[in-house]
Amino acid sequence: MDCVRLAHGRSEARMLNWVKAPKEGGTMGNLALEDLVIDNTADGLFRVNRRVFTHPHILELEHHRVFEHSWIYAGHESEVPQPGDFRARKVAGRPVILVRGSDGQVRVLLNTCTHRGSLVCRQPSGTANSFQCPYHAWTFSNQGELIGVPGEEAYSAAFDRRDLALATAPRLESYRGFVFISFDPDIEGLVEYLAGAREYLDLVCDQSEAGMEIVSGTQLYSMRANWKLLVENSIDGYHAPVTHQRYFGFLTEVGIDPGVLQRRRLGRGKSLGNGHAVIEFQPVGGRPIADWAPWFGEARKAELEAIRQRLEERFGSARVQHDPGEPQFAHLSQPHRERYRGHHGADLLSRDCG
Ligand code: FES
């Protein structure tokens, strides 16, 4: 852990030494970082040393190189629609409060008291004008300012509430309601960082004429696995027919043409630039927007075709038609997580992931 507190260059040099040093746990041997991944396009060879997924020093290095220098998704503005609404959660291992202040502005406050570091907000969600730390009762407004200090007169003249507001990440940007933070003050703008992933966010947002809202309720799951395995699995269509054979059997049973399923297998993982990726495949038949299929029933045909018509008017037919290779509404699968899990999620990084 000491390494992360050191200056940038020095900490990485030390990490490299650890990774190389046979004495450090003895598991890395003399492997240098650059030997851990073989990416030889000319010979069609791509291999990753599995210590990349298991070695704690690699995880520390990623903490420093990746998560300290990325834009990280913190939540959606629709999760805190009214002044005072908040959601407490972990983002890249740090406790934060996504909150809409009384001034209407959405902020991401670090959920750690500026007195002795206790967790200030212990409720997962709610509406509050202020947050009171349960340890010594310092109170912070929903905009982060320190507004209450019991026994404040006992402090010296140097004590200044203005120095002790709840901290924020140095950067916050929002794209179409998706709020991202970064702990790197010099990071590129969010739109530039998103690269090709921006178009897919647009695709999700544009499909609704009523705007977008995160549906309340949460399904949480966790796993004792390296965070990269989750990312990698999210763009791995290869495992689907085997691991999810029951699902494909079900689709066949309900009448989906096996030929369609076969075409679906022609899906692909696609790089969107800047480390982002998506998996695309032909839908197995119909989507609730833009793509009526018989199993939706005749009664809904006119409604779905009307929606499709309006989408064509707003965005042009090319964005609505089936045309493999281009992002389109017809390709959206109903659980959007299937398409976006590959992006840095709210809490991909945790101590359990080592
Ligand atoms: S740690 Fe929060 S008031 Fe003391």
Ligand SMILES: [Fe+2]
């Ligand atoms: Fe899967």
